[in-house]
Amino acid sequence: MATLPPTLSSRKRDWIPYAKIALWIALLAPAFILLDRILLLGQFSGGNFVDDPVELIQHWTGNTALILLLLGLAVTPMRRLLGWNWMIRFRRLFGLFAFFYATMHVVSWFVFDHQLALGPIFKDVLERNWILVGMMSWLLLIPLAVTSTVGWIRRLGGKKWNRLHQLVYPIAILGVLHFLWQTKLLERDPVLYTVALVILLAVRRWIRRK
């Protein structure tokens, strides 16, 4: 970094703080749209009347979390293949918001489906594969969210931290499996996620071999 002419270096990254603000807004947008649709009958986002608000909450937050996880996984391939090194600056936000939406998703299930009754919650988790893998996916996200700060990177050291954050791969696999296992028939969306995930994993292997 020191070898770069200072003017060039700073000019090159000038836009990053703005992009970060834009990204924050973009990543919060799904939450606002959801609130608007449910509390204000879609006055701002123009959605239709919501027949089943809880279903909407769960589908909306589940899909958002999974998409953000996959976007997070796409960062490294983009850097390597397209040379978009700046993308690394945004990866943490993808991850944190994936956790944010996954947590809304899970909490809505705790509250609306089970009214926080622990017995039925455990029963469901143990009896149903698709809930079990969803739960594993969410539980594994917790340590990653906790250790996402600079302080924790320092405390763990880059190597350990990296190894821990490799967990994002099983997390995404479990998330996709969670969706695949819950549908009655082979539906389009879970298949699309599966394809995206397989491509990302394949690209990763290919990059590693090179």
Add this chain to the structure above:
Amino acid sequence: MPTNNHPHPSEVTPESIYMNRRSFIRRASVASIGGSLIAGGVWARHKNAPRVEGTSDDELTPWETVTGYNNFYEFGTGKGDPKENAQDFKTDPWSIEVSGEVSEKRTFSFEELVDGLTVEERIYRMRCVEGWSMVVPWNGFMLKDLIEHLGPTEDANYVEFTTLMDRTQMPGQNSPVLPWPYVEALRLDEAMHPLTIMVTGVYGKKLPPQNGAPIRMIVPWKYGFKGAKSIVKIRFTKRQPRTTWNEAIPREYGFYANVNPEVDHPRWSQASERRLGEFFRRDSLMFNGYDEVAPLYEGMDLSRNY
């Protein structure tokens, strides 16, 4: 608005009230999850809403949800797809072929078939196998009356209903999600039960295409998928017919499909359900609360005959 809690079934609330009520319901539900956002006035009106006769807290599901949130895979697998894709569906002229173990074996026009049968309003709970439910004011006649007209033979033990097969009008049939056409069936005694109706309308209006126009079956103590829609064939049989969901995934969908909180679906519990529009689940009822059908299944193991 009616102020008593048990309106006569024919007391159809004007649609304008339903249309307004949807927002009351929503606001009331929101209030019930903890916000005291709404003044007491809404609650008062909420409480005076029409109720299902004989039950204490079943409130009609708004027209918009009844006709906008549908499982009708012939028009797509999304809940909003049928409303979107069924608008140009042609239901006139419509004919229905009656065949099998029956004396009146021929093709009827829709008018011919329903002519002379008494249409009444029935407010029924509708419980979907997926774990959600509605309360719907159907207009229809007892299937029993129709069957008596048609005169099944001694050998008729089952009645089978087939939905229209028409790939151009029903785009969902181009997708192999289910073995088309959709077929459902009942045991003859189930079909003859006075609760079983053939539906031609909802909310006092002609049945919209997304709800199975021009004619569908409703069996309120069974999961919703038993209610075949847009029926073009009625066949009386000696042996139990093959039915679509049962054929597609036998482990998950049985022939009987009686609402039963004690028999879980392999992927979810059937002990509770979410009434559309509400946030919390409520307990599901055996036979969807229509206990009078219990004698039909006396001596049967309902966990095996799910």
